[in-house]
Amino acid sequence: MSNMLSGKIALVTGGRGGIGRAICARFLREGATVFAADLTEEGTLSGEAESRFIKYDVTSEDDARAAMAKVAEECGKLDILVNAAGIEIEKTVEQTSLADWNRIFAINVTGTFLASKHALPLLRQGQNASIVNFGSYDGFIADPGLAAYCASKGAVHALTRAMACDHGPEGIRVNAICPGYIDTPMLRSFFRDVGDIETLDTAVRGVHPLRRYGTPEDVANLVNWLASDEARYASGQLWVLDGALTAQVQQMRI
Amino acid sequence: MSTRAAIVTGGGRGIGRGIVDRLLTEKIRVLTCGRGARPSDLPSTVEWLQADVSKTDDAESIVAEAQRKFGDVTILVNNAGVQIEKTVDKTTDADWDLIMGINARGTFNMCRAILPSMERTGGAIVNIGSISGVVSDPSMAIYNASKAFVHSLTRSIAIDHGPNVRCNAVRPGWIVTAMAEDAFALAKNPAAAKADAIARHATGRLGRPADIANMVAWLVSDQAEFVTGQCFTCDGGLTAASPLQPGLF
Numbered sequence: 428m429s430n431m432l433s434g435k436i437a438l439v440t441g442g443r444g445g446i447g448r449a450i451c452a453r454f455l456r457e458g459a460t461v462f463a464a465d466l467t468e469e470g471t472l473s474g475e476a477e478s479r480f481i482k483y484d485v486t487s488e489d490d491a492r493a494a495m496a497k498v499a500e501e502c503g504k505l506d507i508l509v510n511a512a513g514i515e516i517e518k519t520v521e522q523t524s525l526a527d528w529n530r531i532f533a534i535n536v537t538g539t540f541l542a543s544k545h546a547l548p549l550l551r552q553g554q555n556a557s558i559v560n561f562g563s564y565d566g567f568i569a570d571p572g573l574a575a576y577c578a579s580k581g582a583v584h585a586l587t588r589a590m591a592c593d594h595g596p597e598g599i600r601v602n603a604i605c606p607g608y609i610d611t612p613m614l615r616s617f618f619r620d621v622g623d624i625e626t627l628d629t630a631v632r633g634v635h636p637l638r639r640y641g642t643p644e645d646v647a648n649l650v651n652w653l654a655s656d657e658a659r660y661a662s663g664q665l666w667v668l669d670g671a672l673t674a675q676v677q678q679m680r681i
Numbered sequence: 682m683s684t685r686a687a688i689v690t691g692g693g694r695g696i697g698r699g700i701v702d703r704l705l706t707e708k709i710r711v712l713t714c715g716r717g718a719r720p721s722d723l724p725s726t727v728e729w730l731q732a733d734v735s736k737t738d739d740a741e742s743i744v745a746e747a748q749r750k751f752g753d754v755t756i757l758v759n760n761a762g763v764q765i766e767k768t769v770d771k772t773t774d775a776d777w778d779l780i781m782g783i784n785a786r787g788t789f790n791m792c793r794a795i796l797p798s799m800e801r802t803g804g805a806i807v808n809i810g811s812i813s814g815v816v817s818d819p820s821m822a823i824y825n826a827s828k829a830f831v832h833s834l835t836r837s838i839a840i841d842h843g844p845n846v847r848c849n850a851v852r853p854g855w856i857v858t859a860m861a862e863d864a865f866a867l868a869k870n871p872a873a874a875k876a877d878a879i880a881r882h883a884t885g886r887l888g889r890p891a892d893i894a895n896m897v898a899w900l901v902s903d904q905a906e907f908v909t910g911q912c913f914t915c916d917g918g919l920t921a922a923s924p925l926q927p928g929l930f
Contacts, residue, residue: 570923608925621927630930636819676816677924679855679878 441512443470445611449643485538591663607669686751691761699890734787755804839910854916883918
């Protein structure tokens with residue numbers, strides 16, 4: 428498959444992060460015009476990026492308005508919005524301060540809300556418009572010490588279904604992808620307490636039925652499909668992408 | 682004497698026996714059954730019938746015998762089940778017939794046999810499913826699928842046979858029975874294996890037959906009269922957590 432997104436205009440929040448970069452790169456290869464919205468031009472990974480950069484703090488409504496105004500001015504429409512910006516806070520509820528809670532919800536939930544809200548007028552001008560949100564398998568089950576993160580992803584799941592119902596009649600599709608273990612800076616941070624991803628590699632692979640964890644490119648494959656016209660009847664769904672990790676019961680060491 | 686009477690299939694040992702014992706404490710009269718002879722330690726107040734729920738005639742006999750002994754039978758607990766540790770490509774026709782026969786067809790047979798009278802008298806059915814019918818245990822393919830059948834049948838019976846019949850399922854997790862103890866005994870380091878298993882439970886222990894029996898007793902009580910068509914997980918938190926726990930590597 429190639430040129431799946433020919434002629435489409437896309438905006439990706441967190442577009443210079445681990446997964447966001449892979450999505451932008453894929454979208455460009457598929458023929459889309461891509462706006463990468465992120466806090467800094469470099470994001471959480473170094474390296475050149477060909478997408479058009481928009482400085483964007485997802486917690487800021489002014490930034491959301493300005494980003495959409497820039498897309499409107501340059502392209503006049505938007506076909507694809509990917510809400511990939513997100514953070515993780517490794518704390519239990521008791522350890523989580525109100526500031527922590529507000530920060531993670533501001534980015535993961537409010538950020539998705541604001542970008543979607545202000546993108547809607549442009550998406551109505553698009554063709555088979557598609558919003559792809561970032562949920563998580565942690566919106567269904569829990570990882571220890573990630574309480575606010577799990578809750579924020581559950582909120583994204585519910586928001587995804589709600590927006591799909593409200594805006595389906597306008598021809599706008601809304602889906603969420605729910606990744607499991609994907610090799611990103613966020614995952615490496617999660618492993619920090621018990622080692623690092625290299626030394627844990629064998630054990631982590633072993634727990635996955637596919638015997639590996641995911642890559643940003645794996646995520647981009649699914650986001651690309653959901654953004655494309657191939658997925659024109661797909662809406663309101665939560666797409667778990669985890670190498671079958673959560674299809675299984677916890678495996679005890681017998 | 683209470684007017685309530687129950688059939689619990691497979692109540693000779695394990696979870697089923699826990700359910701039988703618990704229902705007795707609720708002053709409920711119980712008939713249970715199994716493919717073998719009456720267990721010697723089964724309380725004398727419990728009726729026993731040697732029967733195979735996978736056979737239509739046996740299922741009808743179980744219901745008829747319970748009604749002959751007790752009159753109206755308003756509680757059915759479909760607990761009888763067998764498991765097999767095989768992947769699909771290793772599973773024979775005989776394996777399929779055994780597992781699906783008891784776990785799936787047996788549950789169907791018993792429900793079909795009791796529904797005409799239970800729709801008239803009112804009553805509650807509780808099916809024993811499994812967390813394995815939601816998420817998979819490896820090398821237990823047909824068992825996992827048979828339990829998903831039980832979950833789905835539970836919903837269908839609830840919506841087709843209300844308002845007088847309620848039907849729910851309990852999905853047990855890792856319950857300590859003779860079968861589980863055998864698995865630990867086979868481990869290279871039984872103590873470490875058990876410690877690892879316990880660490881994966883938010884409750885800090887494995888399940889007991891009484892834990893499942895408590896939920897069954899509640900589901901058949903009048904406290905649950907608005908509860909139907911649902912499957913309830915009782916697993917000490919096992920499936921609420923990710924299967925990948927770096928802290929346990």
